[in-house]
Amino acid sequence: MATLTFYGGVNEVGGNKILVKDKDTRILLDFGMPFSLRDQYYSIPFLSPRNERDLLELGILPHIKGVYKFDSGESMIDAVFLSHSHMDHSAYISFLKREIPVYCGETTATILKTYSKIHLPSLEFNFEGLKFKTFRTGDHIKVGNIEVEPIHVDHSVPGSYGFIIYTSSGTIVYTGDFRRHGSRPELTEDFINKSSEAHPDVVICESTNMTSVEVSSEHEVMKKLNYIIQRTSGLVMANFASADIDRLRSFYESARMNNRKLVITLRQAYLLHELSKDPHLSLPKLDSESLLIFRKEKKRYFQWEKEAMNMGRIVNSREISSRQKEMVLACSFYDFNELREIKPDAGSCYILSSSEPFNEEMEIDFNRLINWLEHYGLPQFHIHVSGHINPLYLRESLQSINPKKIFPIHGVHPKLFSVFMRDVKSKIILPEKEKKYRM
Ligand SMILES: [Zn+2]
Ligand SMILES: [Zn+2]
Incomplete structure (x- = not known):
């Protein structure tokens, strides 16, 4: 009998x-950092976990036998699927x-290896020595008694997958994170169709978006960006997640349509360079006329930063300052010291293109951001679309897949979910942490 345990x-x-x-046979689906649980105890960098025992003590790292490198016993896990x-x-x-x-998509392996290169290793971030094995949509990966079929989905990072998992006592569908309103909704359609055909016994689904849900799409995001960039007379500044390639493309296209150039960070340039080795991803070219790379003034650069400087045309704060009308500058809150030299012209603006602050620490950072914007006279726009499926589509998808059981995870409104879905034919089970469920 196959079992499921949610850690x-x-x-x-x-x-x-x-x-x-x-x-x-034992496999793990994902092995992520629980940000909110960790934030309940730690305030990085002032109070950080010192070692893995601290994390185990607080339940931030679950007790699972034969999983961890610091555990001297032999391995009891056959594979991890990201x-x-x-x-x-x-x-x-x-x-x-x-x-x-560690099985994952090609793009996921590229992104994780790139992060590993550009971040110094730390207790909670160290991929040294890991064995990545990559898959593509439609592969069937057999691990002992279990077979896993990864299928692409649309999400806010390229190379996202859901899984159909065949066990000796039934079939499981795991959605990972997904949506139907990004730039490739057909990927998610594919996943939902294949999942329905598999007649699964169990669906484990994300349930992130249950409150303050916005109805929008990546296409609409681009239209709104275009509206702002068209009407801005000074510099346009923008903040978005480095690995959100759809968003980078939206900014790039709207900059181009308005005869501006998108200026990206060294980090984004490096990631783009690594991802460009994959012909399946249609990415802006680093040698494009409309793309520039921003070099911040620093005493010393890391090796990867030096490499990134040779990947395209470089600009510094002074050049940006003198050509503000021609640029859309991608810059995070941590680049704000550069503003003293850039001196945004009258009529410049700032676009926040990531999620709104949803916890106390983000709220504090957001207040700091507003102080900087106040100082430089930059109105702030919020143009974003979530990486997660909206509840109506989620409901439709689950009705079409029609499993015997549904386990909603990755959300903080399980009760709302179960009442909202109470008329679907499947049995809804709100999982408890570390409890074992039979298929
Ligand atoms: Zn997630
Ligand atoms: Zn995600």
Whole structure:
């Protein structure tokens, strides 16, 4: 009899860690960092975990036998399958025994290896020595008694997958994080169709978006960006996640349409360079006329930063300052010291293109951001679309897949979910952390 145990992603957004056991085969679906649980105890960098025992003590790292590199016993896990590269699904592979193979999409492996190069290793982020094995949509990966079929989905990072998992006592569908309103909704359609055809016994689905849901699409985001860039007489500044390639493309296209150039960070340039080796992703070219790379003034540059400087045309603060009308500058809050030299012209503006602050620490950072914008006279726009499926589509998808059981995870409104879905034919089970469920 196959069983399921949820070690993370229960009553929290992210931190997914799901153990699937079938006879003597054990695989894990995702192994992410539980950001909100961690924030309940720590305030990085002032109060940080010192070692893995601190994390185990507080339940931030679950007690699972034969998983961790610091655990002297032999490995009891046959494989880990990552749905995508977001840290809330992948970061804690840092702690895995190095002999456990980590299966993921090609793009996920590229992103994680790139992060590994551009971040200094730390307790909770260290991919040194991990064995990545890559898959593509439609592959069937056999691990002992279990077979996993990854299928692409649309999400806010390229290379995201859902899984159909065949066990000796039934079929499981795991959605990972997904949506139907990004730039590739057909990928999610594919996943939902294949999942329906598989007549699964169990669906484990994300349930992030249940309150303050906005109805929008990546296409609409681009229209709004275009509206703002067209009407701005000074510099346009923008903040978006480095690995949100759809968003980068939206900014790039709207900059181009308005005869401006998109200026990206060294980090974005480096990632874009690595991802451009994959012909399946249609990405802006680093040698394009409309793309520039921003070099901040620093005493010393890391090796990867020096490499990134040779990947395209470089600009510094002075040049940006003198050509403000021609540029859309991607800059995070941590680049704001540059504003003294850039001196945004009258009529410049700032576009926040990531999620709104949803916890206390983000709220504090947001207040700081507003102070800077106040100082430089920059109105702030919020143009964003979520990486997660809206509840109406989720309901439709679950009705069409029609499994025997549904386990909602990756959300903080399980009760709302179960009442909203109470008329679907499937039995809805709100999982408890670390409890074993039979298929
Ligand atoms: Zn997530
Ligand atoms: Zn995600």
